[in-house]
């Protein structure tokens with residue numbers, strides 16, 4: 001992670017990254033010639049550098065929430081020691097709109113609660129007198145060795161929580177020797193050098209050329225697989241986001257993806273939407289704000305099994321489907337020839353009252369390869 005270059009104002013705190021830790025500052029005097037008079041009020045280590053990861057980045061678990069949660073240690077007695085404590089810190093540190101976006105689910109948030117409850121319902125049958133002096137949790141996913149069956153799921157808008165956004169998360173994945181699945185809206189041109197092995201997650205746009213462009217860009221950047229999110233032909237109704245009047249950031253990750261012509265204010269964003277909707281080909285925008293669009297109108301809601309062949313035909317990379325929740329669909333996925341599925345209810349952010357993900361793993365038993373929800377079809381045995 002870059003040193004000493006990142007200043008973030010969070011409430012009255014000014015936070016500065018210093019190699020191995022964040023320094024927390026508060027303004028203690030007059031602003032002199034725009035230079036703040038700062039008093040250090042704390043220092044937080046958010047990096048556990050192993051020899052291997054030293055200098056290569058932060059170990060951030062759970063990635064973005066943990067990072068920014070660490071910015072407000074004065075709220076905690078001592079350092080946070082588990083994910084729940086990090087989450088509470090994040091709640092205190094982040095603007096409500098951001099925290100609600102990260103932590104919320106769809107509609108009544110029934111599935112959100114059930115996701116946790118279902119996990120809590122699983123207990124361990126410990127076996128005793130087994131040599132545990134050496135523990136190896138490593139496994140392989142799609143042929144890639146990872147240190148443990150834990151992957152980083154695709155999620156949007158890391159920069160709301162950390163100025164380095166998905167780049168820092170990718171470093172964390174590398175430091176943990178695991179796989180990051182990067183969301184299409186965050187796909188970073190030329191970022192493959194910081195990835196251990198990454199798979200971009202893409203939606204299918206009505207404008208297929210945009211999806212094809214993203215896939216080709218991923219291939220060029222050295223990504224290892226394409227994950228198609230199949231549970232979001234329409235976005236889930238997230239009531240907290242509606243209440244907060246959430247707006248999408250306009251970032252520049254997709255500079256050059258669509259050629260440019262029109263250049264002013266609302267006209268730009270309208271023309272961009274028009275393009276995604278396929279209304280017109282001759283109006284262009286700045287080609288950079290793909291994440292600012294209205295997903296409900298840009299994504300292809302008619303996407304169905306027959307379209308998977310199209311995706312497979314435009315790439316040599318393995319294709320995985322993310323969002324499978326039933327045994328029947330797992331079988332269909334294999335029949336259409338995908339290379340893997342990700343059992344998922346999208347963190348309960350899409351269809352509320354969908355089954356808790358961990359319970360569904362039982363349904364697709366004995367097809368499970370990893371707790372990270374990914375498995376490869378060649379390991380499937382449908383005879384049981």
Ligand SMILES: Cc1cc2nc3c(=O)[nH]c(=O)nc-3n(C[C@H](O)[C@H](O)[C@H](O)COP(=O)(O)O)c2cc1C
Nearest residue numbers: 101102153154155156183201229344345346347357
């Ligand atoms: C803030 C946030 C944003 C997410 N954005 C996406 C997304 O854009 N695309 C996607 O496929 N999954 C997205 N997810 C879902 C995760 O990839 C993942 O499926 C979920 O957090 C874990 O639930 P699961 O065990 O049911 O997969 C998001 C999750 C969170 C918390």
